[in-house]
Amino acid sequence: xxxxxxxxxxxxxxxxxxxxxxxxxxxxxxxxxxxxxxxxxxxxxxxxxxxxxxxxxxxxxxxxxxxxxxxxxxxxxxxxxxxxxxxxxxxxxxxxxxxxxxxxxxxxxxxxxxxxxxxxxxxxxxxxxxxxxxxxxxxxxxxxxxxxxxxxxxxxxxxxxxxxxxxxxxxxxxxxxxxxxxxxxxxxxxxxxxxxxxxxxxxxxxxxxxxxxxxxxxxxxxxxxxxxxxxxxxxxxxxxxxxxxxxxxxxxxxxxxxxxxxxxxxxxxxxxxxxxxxxxxxxxxxxxxxxxxxxxxxxxxxxxxxxxxxxxxxxxxxxxxxxxxxxxxxxxxxxxxxxxxxxxxxxxxxxxxxxxxxxxxxxxxxxxxxxxxxxx
Numbered sequence: 231x232x233x234x235x236x237x238x239x240x241x242x243x244x245x246x247x248x249x250x251x252x253x254x255x256x257x258x259x260x261x262x263x264x265x266x267x268x269x270x271x272x273x274x275x276x277x278x279x280x281x282x283x284x285x286x287x288x289x290x291x292x293x294x295x296x297x298x299x300x301x302x303x304x305x306x307x308x309x310x311x312x313x314x315x316x317x318x319x320x321x322x323x324x325x326x327x328x329x330x331x332x333x334x335x336x337x338x339x340x341x342x343x344x345x346x347x348x349x350x351x352x353x354x355x356x357x358x359x360x361x362x363x364x365x366x367x368x369x370x371x372x373x374x375x376x377x378x379x380x381x382x383x384x385x386x387x388x389x390x391x392x393x394x395x396x397x398x399x400x401x402x403x404x405x406x407x408x409x410x411x412x413x414x415x416x417x418x419x420x421x422x423x424x425x426x427x428x429x430x431x432x433x434x435x436x437x438x439x440x441x442x443x444x445x446x447x448x449x450x451x452x453x454x455x456x457x458x459x460x461x462x463x464x465x466x467x468x469x470x471x472x473x474x475x476x477x478x479x480x481x482x483x484x485x486x487x488x489x490x491x492x493x494x495x496x497x498x499x500x501x502x503x504x505x506x507x508x509x510x511x512x513x514x515x516x517x518x519x520x521x522x523x524x525x526x527x528x529x530x531x532x533x534x535x536x537x538x539x540x541x542x543x544x545x546x547x548x549x550x551x552x553x554x555x556x557x558x559x560x561x562x563x564x565x566x567x568x569x570x571x572x573x574x575x576x577x578x579x580x581x582x583x584x585x586x587x588x589x590x591x592x593x594x595x596x597x598x599x600x601x602x603x604x605x606x
Contacts, residue, residue: 447476516540
C-alpha cells in the first residue's frame with residue numbers, strides 16, 4: 231500500500247473518531263432552573279401587575295403553538311430573565327416563581343429542540359439524535375408540571391405542544407417573527423417596555439449607555455490595527471469591529487435596555503436603539519459563522535450564505551442609527567465602519583471532498599506529504 235494512501239485512511243479514521251467523541255461529549259444534559267424569583271422587598275412598590283402584563287405577553291406568544299423556536303424562543307428567554315428581577319408581593323411570590331419556572335423550562339425545551347435539529351443536519355452526526363430529543367421531552371414534562379400550577383391565571387391560553395421526534399423544525403410565520411419598525415425590514419423579537427409613569431424614569435441612563443457604547447467602540451473601530459500579536463495581516467476596520475469586544479456586548483445591552491422604564495416621548499426612539507443593538511449582535515453572530523465556515527476542518531461551506539446574512543443585518547443596523555443619531559454628541563462617530571469585503575478571511579486550506587475545507591497542515595498530513603510518499 232502506498233504510504234500516502236495509508237496516511238489518508240488513518241487521517242480520516244482519526245477525524246471520524248474525534249467527531250464521534252466530540253459529539254458524545256457535547257450531548258445535552260438536563261439543567262435545573264439556575265435563578266428563581268428574588269425575595270420580596272419593601273424597598274420599592276410591588277410590581278405584581280407589571281409582572282403579569284409581561285408574563286401574559288410572553289405566554290400568549292406560545293399559546294396554541296408548538297415548542298418555541300427562533301424569535302419566539304428569544305422572547306420567552308428574555309421574559310424569564312426580566313421577570314425574575316421584578317419585586318413582587320409576598321402573597322404573589324409563589325405564583326410568580328411558578329410562572330418563571332414555566333418560562334425557563336419552556337425556553338430550555340425550545341433551545342434544546344433547536345440543538346436537536348441542528349445536530350440532525352450536522353455533517354458530524356454520529357447518532358440518531360435521540361439523546362437530544364430525550365432531554366427536550368424532559369424539559370417539556372417539567373414545564374407541563376408548572377403549567378398545571380399556573381393555567382388558571384391564563385384562562386384564555388393553552389400550553390404549547392412538543393412535535394414528534396420525526397417532525398421538521400417549526401417554521402415561524404411572518405407575523406410571529408417580532409415587531410418590524412417603520413423604515414426597517416427585519417423584525418426585532420422584543421420591543422421596549424411600555425412606559426410606566428409610576429416607576430422611576432431611566433431615560434437619561436438609557437441615553438448614557440447608548441452614547442458611551444458608540445464612544446467606546448464605533449470611534450475606536452477606524453483606528454489602525456497596531457496589535458503586535460495579530461497575524462501580521464492588516465484587517466479592515468469593519469472586520470475588527472465585528473469580532474471586537476463592543477459587539478460582544480450588544481446582545482446584553484439590548485436585553486438591558488428593553489427592560490428600562492423610559493419617558494413616553496422617548497419611546498419610539500428607544501425602540502430604534504433597541505433594534506440597533508439587536509441587529510448588530512445578529513450581524514456579529516452571522517459574521518462569526520462566516521469566519522468559522524472558512525476556517526474549521528469540518529466546514530462544507532465557503533461562508534457565502536453567512537456573509538450575506540451578516541451584511542443584511544449590518545446594513546439594517548446602520549439604518550436604525552438614522553432614527554436616533556441626534557442623541558450622539560458632535561465629535562462621536564455614528565457611522566459604522568464599512569462592512570468587510572468577502573474573502574478578507576482567507577480559506578483555511580484546500581477542499582477535500584466530504585471532509586470539507588481543511589487547513590494546509592491537515593491536508594499535508596492526510597496526503598502523506600511529499601518526501602515520504604513512496605511505496606512500502
